[in-house]
Every structure is written in structure tokens, then in C-alpha cells.
Amino acid sequence: MSEKIVLIDGHSILNRAFFGVPDLTNSDGLHTNAIYGFLNIMFKILEEEQADYLTVAFDVHAPTFRHEMFGEYKGTRKPMADELHQQVPVMKEVLGAMGIQVIEQAGYEADDLLGTVSKHCEELGLDVSVVSGDRDLLQLATDKVKIRIPKTKRGTTEVEDYYAEDVCKRYQVTPTQFIDVKALMGDASDNIPGVPGIGEKTATKIIVDYGSIENAYEHVEEIKPNRAKEALRDHYDMAQMSKTLATICVDCDVPFSLDKAKLGELYTPEAYNLFKQLEFKNMLSRFHVEVPAQKVEGHFRKVTLLQDVEEVFQNIQKILEADSEKKDSRIGFVWIGEEEPLGLALACGDKEICYIPAEGFVTEEYLKEQLGNLIAKADAAATLDLKSQLGRITLTDAGKERLFDCNIAAYLLNPLKDSYSYDDLAKEYLGLMIPSRMDLLGKSGWTAAQEEKPQEFLTCVCYMAYTAWRAAKELMEGLKDTDMLRLFQTVEMPLVYTLYDMEQAGILVQSEELKIYGEELGVRIAQLEQSIYQMAGEEFNINSPKQLGVVLFEHLKLPGGKKTKTGFSTAADVLEKLAPENEIVSLILEYRQLTKLKSTYADGLAAYIAADGRIHSTFNQTITATGRISSTEPNLQNIPIRMELGRLIRKVFIPAPGCVFIDADYSQIELRVLAHMSEDENLIHAYREAADIHRMTASQVFHTPFDEVSPQQRSNAKAVNFGIVYGISSFGLSQGLSITRKEAADYIGKYFETYPGVKKFLDNLVVHAKEEGYVTTMFGRRRPVPELKSSNFMQRSFGERVAMNSPIQGTAADIIKIAMIHVNERLKKEKLKSRLILQVHDELLIEADRSEVEEVQKILSEEMHRAADLSVPLEIDMHEGENWYEAK
DNA sequence: TGCCCATCT
DNA sequence: GTGTTAGATGGGCAG
Numbered sequence: 001m002s003e004k005i006v007l008i009d010g011h012s013i014l015n016r017a018f019f020g021v022p023d024l025t026n027s028d029g030l031h032t033n034a035i036y037g038f039l040n041i042m043f044k045i046l047e048e049e050q051a052d053y054l055t056v057a058f059d060v061h062a063p064t065f066r067h068e069m070f071g072e073y074k075g076t077r078k079p080m081a082d083e084l085h086q087q088v089p090v091m092k093e094v095l096g097a098m099g100i101q102v103i104e105q106a107g108y109e110a111d112d113l114l115g116t117v118s119k120h121c122e123e124l125g126l127d128v129s130v131v132s133g134d135r136d137l138l139q140l141a142t143d144k145v146k147i148r149i150p151k152t153k154r155g156t157t158e159v160e161d162y163y164a165e166d167v168c169k170r171y172q173v174t175p176t177q178f179i180d181v182k183a184l185m186g187d188a189s190d191n192i193p194g195v196p197g198i199g200e201k202t203a204t205k206i207i208v209d210y211g212s213i214e215n216a217y218e219h220v221e222e223i224k225p226n227r228a229k230e231a232l233r234d235h236y237d238m239a240q241m242s243k244t245l246a247t248i249c250v251d252c253d254v255p256f257s258l259d260k261a262k263l264g265e266l267y268t269p270e271a272y273n274l275f276k277q278l279e280f281k282n283m284l285s286r287f288h289v290e291v292p293a294q295k296v297e298g299h300f301r302k303v304t305l306l307q308d309v310e311e312v313f314q315n316i317q318k319i320l321e322a323d324s325e326k327k328d329s330r331i332g333f334v335w336i337g338e339e340e341p342l343g344l345a346l347a348c349g350d351k352e353i354c355y356i357p358a359e360g361f362v363t364e365e366y367l368k369e370q371l372g373n374l375i376a377k378a379d380a381a382a383t384l385d386l387k388s389q390l391g392r393i394t395l396t397d398a399g400k401e402r403l404f405d406c407n408i409a410a411y412l413l414n415p416l417k418d419s420y421s422y423d424d425l426a427k428e429y430l431g432l433m434i435p436s437r438m439d440l441l442g443k444s445g446w447t448a449a450q451e452e453k454p455q456e457f458l459t460c461v462c463y464m465a466y467t468a469w470r471a472a473k474e475l476m477e478g479l480k481d482t483d484m485l486r487l488f489q490t491v492e493m494p495l496v497y498t499l500y501d502m503e504q505a506g507i508l509v510q511s512e513e514l515k516i517y518g519e520e521l522g523v524r525i526a527q528l529e530q531s532i533y534q535m536a537g538e539e540f541n542i543n544s545p546k547q548l549g550v551v552l553f554e555h556l557k558l559p560g561g562k563k564t565k566t567g568f569s570t571a572a573d574v575l576e577k578l579a580p581e582n583e584i585v586s587l588i589l590e591y592r593q594l595t596k597l598k599s600t601y602a603d604g605l606a607a608y609i610a611a612d613g614r615i616h617s618t619f620n621q622t623i624t625a626t627g628r629i630s631s632t633e634p635n636l637q638n639i640p641i642r643m644e645l646g647r648l649i650r651k652v653f654i655p656a657p658g659c660v661f662i663d664a665d666y667s668q669i670e671l672r673v674l675a676h677m678s679e680d681e682n683l684i685h686a687y688r689e690a691a692d693i694h695r696m697t698a699s700q701v702f703h704t705p706f707d708e709v710s711p712q713q714r715s716n717a718k719a720v721n722f723g724i725v726y727g728i729s730s731f732g733l734s735q736g737l738s739i740t741r742k743e744a745a746d747y748i749g750k751y752f753e754t755y756p757g758v759k760k761f762l763d764n765l766v767v768h769a770k771e772e773g774y775v776t777t778m779f780g781r782r783r784p785v786p787e788l789k790s791s792n793f794m795q796r797s798f799g800e801r802v803a804m805n806s807p808i809q810g811t812a813a814d815i816i817k818i819a820m821i822h823v824n825e826r827l828k829k830e831k832l833k834s835r836l837i838l839q840v841h842d843e844l845l846i847e848a849d850r851s852e853v854e855e856v857q858k859i860l861s862e863e864m865h866r867a868a869d870l871s872v873p874l875e876i877d878m879h880e881g882e883n884w885y886e887a888k
Numbered sequence: 889t890g891c892c893c894a895t896c897t
Numbered sequence: 898g899t900g901t902t903a904g905a906t907g908g909g910c911a912g
Contacts (some may be wrong), residue, residue, distance in 0.1 A: 171895065260902055544910055545892050564892075566911095596894045626904060629896085635906045638896035646895080670897090670903095683904055726902035736902080805903040809897095813904090841897045841904085 005053035005121050005261060006045060007114050008104070009132035014038050014091060016029050016133035016150065018084045026279040031083040031787055035091050036280060041131070041150045044264075045159065049129055053261040055101045057110040058092070064107055066245050072275070082791040087738060089768075090278070094842050097270035101260040105253065112249035119250045130426045131496055136182065139248060141167050141175040173207050180213045183243035184232075194355055195235045195242075199298055202228050214240050281423075281433045295389045300462035301773045302454075306361040313370050316348045320377050330380045332469025333611065335372060335392045336461050337446050344371060345465035353469075355461045357450075368394055375399045382406055382472035384422055384464060386493075387621070390500045398499070406468050408492050411622035412484050415783060420622055422467040430475040435461050484551070487780050491817050492621065498824045499619040499629070500834070505835045505847070506614035509634070511606060512651045518602030521594050528591045536585040542591055545570050557581060558744050593643065601640065608634045616684035627813040628841060637840045641888065650885035655847045659834070660880055661887035663852065665843035667875040668693060669812045670725050677778065677807065678868040680757025687872035693720040700754045701747070720751050724758065725803030725808055762804045769803035777810035778868070812842065815874075819867035826859045845884065855879065 017037025024033040031307075046054065049073040057556035082447045100684040103113055111134070117142050118128050128145040130137055131678050141147045181379030184195050184203035197207075214224065217236050223229040232239065257417050267287045275283055303309050316331065323329035332347035336355070343357035344367050358364040372394040374557035375381040379402065386405040393399075407420040410428070419426065423436040426464030440456040441449040449457045479485040502561050533539045536556065540547045549568030552558050558581050563569030564765065572589060579585045586613060608615045615634065623630040631637045640646025655661050659666040666672075671693060690706070698717035699706040709717075716737055724731050730745035737744065752759040768786075769775045774784045783806040816839065823844065834856045838845035844864070857878060864876050 084912060267909060271902080456895090543893090543908090546911075566891070590892070596908080600895070600906090604907075623906060630905055632906065635896085638894090640895065642896085655908095665897095728902045729900085731901045733902085794901085797899095797901075801903070809903060812897095816898065843897080 001127055002039065002049040002127050003053070004127045004129070005055070005258075007052040007121075007128065007130045008054070008056040009110050009119055009130070009137065010038075010043065010056045010091070011110060011116055012133040012653075013041055013131060013150070015084065016672075017041065018087070020080070023083075026275075026277065029488065030090070030278070030787075031087055032090075032278050032280070034084055034087045034118045035094060035278065037284065038091060039094070039280070043283075045129070045148065045150075048159075048335075051129070052263060052848045053121075055103055055256065056095055057117070057262045058088075058104040059101060059110045059553060060104045060108075062106040064109055064112075066109075067639055069187055069322065094271065094274050094278075097268060097274050098266040099264045099268065099859060100266070101257065103255050105255060108252050108254075110760050112252050113251040113256070114141050115188050115248035115256050116252050116254045116326045117256045119194055120254075120256070121236050122532070127396060134531075136246065136248070136616075138162055138167050138171075138176045139175045139246075140250075153243040154776035170203055179246050180207045180264065182246045183213060183239055186242060191222045195239050198231055200484060202515075206232070216529040220593045224321055250504045255449050258565055261558060273351065276431075276433060276752065279427060279433075281427070281435075281773055284433055284665045286623050296350055296353065296466060297459060299353050300458055300466075301354050302458050304362070304733075309356055309362050312346070312352070312354055312356070313374070314344065314405055316352060316374060317377065319348050319352060320374070324379065326376075327379055328473070330382060330469060330472060330623075331374050331378050332382045332467070333374075333389075333463065333464045334383055334468060335389050336464075342446055343367075343390055343461075344451060345461040346371075346374075347462070347465035347469035349469075353464075353466050355458055368392060371398075372399070375402055378402060380404050380472055382468040384420075384425075386496045387500050387503075390497070403478070403493070404472050405493060405496060406471050406621055408474055408496070409472075409479055409488060412488055412781065413478045413482065414477065415622075415627070415781075416786075422464045425471045425475075426463070426467045429471045429478070430467070434467075435459070451886075458860055465730075470529065482529070483780050484782065487492075487814075491814060491821070494815050494821045494825075495621060495629075498821050499621060501824060501835070501839055502839070503619060505614055505837045506610065506612070506616035507837050507847070507875050508614050508656050509605065509609050510652045510654055511609050511613065513604060514606050514609075514649075517649065518606070520597055521598040521602055521776050525591065525594050525598060528594065532584060532587050532591060533583075534691075535587070542588060543595060547590065552578070552585075552588075556582060556584070558585075595645055597640065597649070605634055605652075623803075624813075626812040627777065627817075629813075629817075630837065631710070636838055639884070647885060650888065651883045654882065659847045660853060660882065661884060662846045662848045662856055662860065662878065662880050663884070663887040664818065664864060664876050664878040665840075666812075666864065667877055668721075669815065669842050669874070670808050671721055671874050672870060672874060673778070673808050673811045674725060674758065674761075676826060677811065678755075679760035679871070680761070683755045683758060684871050694721060697721055697751075697754075702749045716747065720747050723748075724751065725805060727762075727804040747755070766800050766803045769799070774805050777807050777814050779814040780813065781810050781814060783810065788794070815868045816842060816844070816864075819864045822863040822867070825857055826863065827856070830855070832856065845887070875885045 014034045021033040021037035023031065024036055026032055060079065092102055105113060106337035114130055116136065118130055119242065121128050122142065122144050122718065128204045129148050130140055130145065131148045133149060133419050135149065137147050141162050141164045143164055149160045151158050153159065155328060166176050170557050171178060171181070173181055181203045184198050184206060185200050185816050186195065206216050206223060208440050210219060217232060218459065219227060220233050262362070303312050320329040320331070334345045336342045336345055341358055341364055343355055344750065346356045347353045356362060358367055375393070376396065376399055381402050381406065382404040383406065385407050386403055404494060406425055410420045410425055421436060423434050426432040426434050437460050440460045441453060444452065479488050529542065532542060536551050538551065538555070540551055541550055546567055552570065553560065553568045558577060558578050560574060561750055563574065565851060567578060575585050575589055605615065610616055615636070617631045617636045618633050620630045620632060640649055672687060675687050686696040686700065694717050695706065695709050695714050697720070698704065698709045698713040701717055702713050704713065730741050730748055734741040734744035765775055769785045770788050773786070774782045785799045785803050787795045787802065790796050790799065820836060827834055831850050832849065832855065833854045834846055834848040836844060844860065846856055846860065860878060865874050868874065879887045
């Protein structure tokens with residue numbers, strides 16, 4: 001059997017991988033998706049082929065012989081996205097580290113190198129596989145040379161293979177004739193001009209009939225479609241030129257060496273280090289070297305017998321005592337289990353790492369008590385997600401101060417991550433590549449995993465405790481280095497308990513009323529549906545933007561063209577402008593609103609009512625980029641209020657018997673924060689003097705006496721006020737206010753003239769963000785702004801808006817967090833029955849016992865006011881009601 | 889899964 | 898000259 005060589009078209013496969021693999025970035029901010037995809041394709045093919053030799057060819061950025069021939073020739077590669085471009089040198093480095101030959105040659109494209117090497121190797125008697133995403137390479141196919149075109153479909157890579165005969169089958173022409181076809185039809189992406197008016201079909205037919213461009217020209221008068229005949233006759237020169245351009249050179253001067261192409265050990269230590277740096281975790285298993293993490297795995301153990309468990313606790317106590325001299329005694333712990341705890345994972349040092357099932361004599365109560373003792377003794381007790389553990393920890397006030405939530409610390413250090421799983425923390429803060437829960441257990445729940453995959457289960461839970469133990473120290477250092485320790489200790493950690501209390505409390509819902517509300521919506525929806533079908537003259541799925549677009553813009557021929565990538569835009573603002581054209585439009589808008597109300601709110605909320613008649617939402621503390629909290633399952637932070645029909649839903653949220661709702665919200669907190677942070681004298685003055693800030697703004701910006709400001713002026717000023725906070729453009733403002741862009745620009749200009757301090761402040765934020773790479777809130781919370789480094793205008797502009805908005809939104813978030821912690825603590829300390837139950841960004845909702853209303857109002861007012869000391873007053877609006885509708 | 893559209897501050 | 902207001906969650910559709 002002959003030996004085999006694989007030749008890879010480097011740029012082409014990188015390019016394919018770049019677009020086929022979702023964006024990946026390592027901790028250094030380096031994009032890695034193209035490299036990752038390339039390696040996946042390469043490994044797959046090497047395994048399939050069992051090849052003996054491998055070489056990768058790249059293009060060089062230099063003019064080629066094609067440029068000399070044809071001045072307008074721009075090269076076969078389009079300008080590369082920056083995110084891809086930066087991956088090319090790294091890719092070459094990775095290949096180098098694996099001992100893989102990389103060839104490139106000025107004056108030629110990779111295609112030509114591949115053609116030449118492929119022919120050379122075929123002559124040497126080797127089997128050749130050429131891997132490329134580019135079908136031009138098909139011209140190289142013979143019965144010994146196979147062209148392989150990988151396609152990424154749903155995450156998996158499939159490869160199309162072409163020997164010469166496969167090309168004939170698929171394209172009806174031989175590989176050589178394939179060049180002629182391409183020359184005739186042209187190729188815009190390759191800048192091959194082609195012959196005008198001849199497309200793929202005609203080109204193929206001509207070459208099938210005549211064999212080549214030259215022969216076709218000899219018989220040009222016979223060519224069938226008249227159009228094609230004339231085209232070829234008039235543009236024969238061009239066709240010949242294109243043919244030369246499209247022909248891959250097979251005898252160029254190539255720096256190729258068969259010796260160097262010989263495959264050796266790919267998995268070298270150098271490659272290992274690079275893979276680790278690139279964070280290609282699941283590729284590391286290909287390496288046969290011992291990873292440091294495996295050492296610690298040797299100490300993972302499951303402890304079941306009471307006697308052994310007692311020994312473990314004694315041992316940990318000893319370790320803690322020894323470490324306490326250094327003020328660095330620390331445990332890592334994680335309760336495992338969903339509803340009912342299965343057991344406790346513990347770590348104290350590199351050697352004492354174990355999992356203790358709660359079964360037999362080792363009861364949950366016993367474990368709780370022992371854990372409590374450890375927490376009391378250690379300087380720090382670290383876990384991954386404290387809120388989820390609080391139900392299983394006996395807390396003392398002293399214990400509270402020792403608890404350390406690794407996820408929250410990691411969130412403060414980088415709030416942009418979408419996951420803070422233990423394997424992410426280990427990678428980021430410990431430099432350890434360890435298997436994730438998904439890697440070990442797949443989608444199994446804890447209970448199933450413990451039974452079915454005991455070994456992997458043990459590995460997983462021990463890694464969790466170990467990561468918590470070890471990362472806590474690094475995270476603590478990180479918080480100190482970034483000046484966020486105080487924020488962590490006085491805001492984020494205490495907030496864990498507040499949110500836990502709120503989740504436990506939940507909010508009472510009148511499920512019957514909710515059901516009736518949903519049914520009423522259903523009736524109206526059915527009516528609307530019929531009317532819409534009738535007016536459209538057909539039945540279709542109104543909730544499908546695609547179908548709706550076709551009905552509105554094609555069948556009913558309403559004006560307004562394409563807007564989205566996939567078709568017509570049918571967003572509310574587009575449809576509102578169309579409302580006068582056809583009555584159906586407003587019915588559709590109403591239909592949309594009602595189906596939203598029914599599916600998300602009426603039916604959606606009903607599904608979350610627990611046995612106690614209350615909805616217990618989850619408040620997430622590590623989700624948003626700015627420091628706000630978020631609410632899920634269900635989201636209680638987006639309950640309708642603007643439209644009356646939707647607002648009615650709030651009537652089903654009621655206080656418990658004997659209670660009343662008290663709702664307090666900060667008045668324009670973000671604008672006040674802006675006034676304070678910018679130190680703009682005029683804006684501060686405006687807030688100190690006027691109750692109505694929008695009117696005051698209108699008065700100052702439009703140079704109109706305060707009492708003569710028209711409603712229009714006030715509402716415009718209000719829009720500008722909001723826009724400024726978000727970094728709006730004149731275009732955006734003009735859209736929002738239905739005014740010309742010029743007028744909008746004028747408003748913004750006047751605003752900044754009136755409040756020059758604001759302008760300066762916002763500009764400085766962007767400058768600071770560009771220099772430091774992040775922005776901060778008043779309380780030191782950071783948000784990185786990597787978009788500012790992008791070469792893409794849009795991304796960069798986004799970064800600028802982020803730099804302007806995040807400190808404002810984030811400071812407001814800090815303030816209400818502080819307020820809610822103190823409100824909750826005072827309710828508890830004063831032994832009140834009233835409970836804080838919701839936070840909606842600038843609003844707190846309390847279920848207050850009727851006997852405590854006055855005291856609760858006092859607490860809310862005091863704590864919300866004193867949460868921050870601003871140079872403008874912090875004002876709050878407070879309402880009382882028998883349900884959430886009334887209390888707002 | 890990604891897109892579109894709705895909802896909130 | 899680009900596209901053009903920050904931060905979220907969730908339902909439904911289409912491939």
C-alpha cells in the first residue's frame with residue numbers, strides 16, 4: 001500500500017472554521033474559534049486517513065503572478081476580519097509546536113503551492129488528500145489525488161470527497177474542464193471576471209458540448225443560446241484571461257520537503273503549553289503527559305462510615321488549627337443535591353478532599369452541625385454559590401463574615417462571563433484545566449449520577465469543593481488588587497442573604513383571578529384572530545414574523561421594504577407607521593400584545609405558583625454586566641405597567657392576609673447619579689431647585705422661563721435626558737421624537753452647552769475606558785469594555801456607549817443594593833413581620849403587616865435616602881395598596 | 889439554536 | 898462611510 005500525504009489549505013480552512021465555530025475567547029482576550037475549528041478538522045482527517053505526511057500551505061500577503069497579469073486582480077481572499085487575522089500567526093505557532101511543516105511563498109497563492117506539491121507527490125507514488133474549503137481546488141483531482149471539502153453541520157464536521165470521477169459525476173465536467181467552466185461563469189469572490197451573461201448552467205453546457213473555451217470559440221457560431229454566443233464572441237479575450245487566472249499553477253518554486261512533512265509526535269510539551277494557553281481543554285486529553293490536576297485527583301475519596309467521617313472532621317480541625325497561625329485557615333465546601341441534599345463535599349488543603357454522603361448514621365443534621373463547627377473555626381469558608389447553600393448552613397453572625405462566595409467574587413472581577421462554573425474558576429484563577437460537570441456527568445442530575453457514574457460523580461463534587469477552597473485565596477487577592485474588596489464585603493456578600501430571604505418569602509398570587517384573566521384574553525385573541533384572517537383573506541400564523549411579513553408586504557402590498565436579515569421587519573414601531581394604511585395593522589399589534597400577555601404572563605406565571613400559593617422567583621446576582629440583579633423563573637422585573645390591560649395583571653399580586661403592600665421607588669436615580677458624578681453645577685442646581693427635572697431641563701436647554709415650558713418641550717427634554725444616559729446619537733433621538741436628525745443634533749448640542757460638566761464627564765469616561773480597559777462605579781464596581789479595542793466601527797461605538805452608561809447604571813444598582821440590604825436587616829433586627837419581597841431596579845416592594853405600616857415606611861425612607869451621599873437629593877416615591885397595581 | 893418580538897427599568 | 902439608546906427574560910417560530 002502506498003504512503004499517504006495530507007495537504008491543507010491553511011487560510012481556507014481557518015476561514016471556514018472562523019465562520020463555522022461560535023466565537024471563543026481565552027482569558028487573554030484572544031479569539032480562538034478559528035484555530036479550534038481548524039484543529040478539529042485536522043485531527044479528524046488525520047485519524048481517518050492514517051496519513052504518513054502532512055503539510056499546511058498559507059498565502060503570503062504579497063502580489064502574485066496573477067497581479068502582474070491582471071491589474072484589477074485583487075487576490076482570492078477577501079479582507080479578513082480582524083478577529084480572524086489575529087489568529088493566523090497563532091495558528092502557525094501551534095502547527096510549528098506540533099512539528100507540522102508550514103509552507104508559504106511570496107508570489108504564489110496557497111492554491112498554487114498545493115497544486116505543485118500535490119502533483120509532485122503523486123509522481124512520487126503517494127496517495128494525496130488536499131483539504132480545502134474552496135471548490136477551485138477540484139481542478140487538482142485525479143484518481144490518486146483526492147480533494148476533501150469539510151462542511152460544518154450542526155457542530156459536527158462532514159467531509160465531501162472528490163476524486164476525478166466524482167468531479168465528473170457532480171459537475172458533468174472533468175477536473176481540467178472545471179477551470180474552463182469557472183472562467184466562463186466568473187467568480188466574484190475570487191475576482192475572476194468571467195463572461196458577462198453566462199452563469200453556471202450555460203457555462204457547464206458549453207464546456208460539456210465543446211470540451212474547452214478554445215474549442216467553443218472555434219465553433220462559436222453554433223453555440224445555442226444567442227445571448228451566450230454573442231457574449232463569448234465579444235468577450236473571448238476576457239474568457240482566456242480568466243482561464244489563466246483560475247488555473248492553479250502546478251510547477252512553481254515551492255519550499256516543500258517530504259522529509260519535513262513526515263509526521264512525528266504531534267503532542268509535544270510545547271504544543272501542550274500552547275493548547276493550555278488557548279484553553280482548548282478537551283483537546284488536552286490527547287496529550288500523554290501528566291497534568292498537575294491529576295495529582296490532586298488522587299486524594300479524592302468518598303467517606304461513608306460514621307467513624308471515618310468523624311476522623312475527617314477531626315483532621316480538618318487540626319489542619320485549620322495549624323493554618324490559623326498564618327491567619328489563613330480555610331475550608332471549601334459544597335452541599336450536593338437538588339431538593340434534598342445527597343451529601344457534602346469538603347476540601348481543606350491539597351490532600352484532604354472528600355465527599356460525605358448523608359446516609360445511615362451520617363445524617364444531614366449531623367453534617368450540618370459539623371460543617372457549622374468548621375465554619376466557626378476557619379478564617380474563611382468558601383463555596384461556589386452561597387445562596388443555594390444557605391438552607392443547609394447553621395449561621396451565626398460571626399459565621400456570616402467568614403463565608404466566601406467564589407462565584408460572586410469572580411463575577412466582580414469579570415462581570416462579562418456567562419458562566420462561573422468550577423472548571424471556569426479553576427482555569428481562570430488556578431491555571432488548572434479540569435473536566436466540567438458536563439464533561440463528567442453529561443446531563444444527568446445529581447441523584448442519577450451518584451448511582452450510575454459513582455467515579456465521575458466523586459471526581460466532580462470533589463473538584464467543586466477543592467476549587468472553592470483553592471480559588472477563594474486567589475479571588476480574595478484579585479479583589480484587593482482591584483479595590484473591590486470593600487464592595488464585595490459590604491454589598492455583594494450581605495446581599496446574598498437579602499436575596500435568599502426574598503426568594504424564600506415569595507409573593508402571593510390570586511391564582512383564580514389570574515386564570516380568569518387568561519381566559520378573557522383567550523376570548524379576545526380568538527376574535528382578533530378571526531378578524532385578521534378575514535381582512536387578510538387568508539389564514540396564517542400571525543405569530544410568525546416571516547408569514548406575517550409575506551401577508552402584509554406581498555399579499556396586501558403595504559409600503560415598507562426589508563429591514564431584517566431574514567426578511568421584512570414587523571416590529572411594533574414599523575407597524576405603527578403602517579396603521580393608517582390598513583386597519584389590519586392595529587389589530588395585529590393588539591393581537592401581539594394579547595398573546596404576549598397570555599403566554600408569558602397569564603399562563604406563564606400560573607405555572608410558577610407553588611404549593612403555598614406564592615411565586616418564588618430566583619434573583620441572580622452574577623448575570624448583568626453593570627451590577628444590576630436579574631430575576632428568572634419567572635422574571636418578576638418585567639411585569640406590565642405601561643398599557644392598562646397589561647397593568648391589570650398586577651392586581652393578582654397581593655399581600656398576605658393582614659398585610660398591605662408598600663412600594664417605594666427612587667425618582668430618576670440615574671439622572672441624579674449623573675448629576676453627582678459629573679459634578680455639573682447646572683444639573684446639580686437644577687435638582688436642588690426644581691421638583692420637575694424634565695421641565696427644568698427644558699427651561700434651561702430651550703432658554704424658556706420655567707413656567708412657560710410647553711408640554712412638548714418638556715417631553716422632548718425628557719427624551720434627551722434619557723438618551724444622554726444611554727449615549728444616544730442624533731439619529732436615535734430623531735427616531736424616538738419623530739423629528740429631523742438636524743433638530744435632534746441641535747437638542748443634544750444645546751443640552752451639552754447647558755450642562756458642559758456632563759459632556760466633559762462622559763468624554764472622560766470614554767478616555768479612561770480606552771486607557772484602562774474598564775470603567776468603574778462610585779462604589780468601585782468595574783466593567784471591562786473590550787469593545788473599545790475592536791477594529792469594527794460599530795463595535796467601538798457600542799463600547800463608547802457602554803463606557804458612558806455603565807458607571808451610571810451600575811452606581812444606581814449599587815445604591816439600591818445597599819438600600820435593600822439595610823432595609824431587610826432592619827426589618828429583621830426590629831423583629832417586624834414585614835418582609836422585603838421584590839426589587840425592580842429602582843423599586844422595592846414590601847409586604848407589610850398592617851400594624852407595622854408606619855415603621856416600614858420610616859425604614860424604607862431612611863435606608864433608601866442614606867444608601868448614598870450624593871450632591872443632589874435622593875428622592876423616593878412611596879405608595880401603599882391592597883395589590884401591586886394599587887401600590888405603584 | 890438563533891432570530892424576532894414582546895415586556896420591564 | 899459604516900448603523901445608529903443602556904441593562905435584562907421569555908415565548909414562539911424555523912431550520
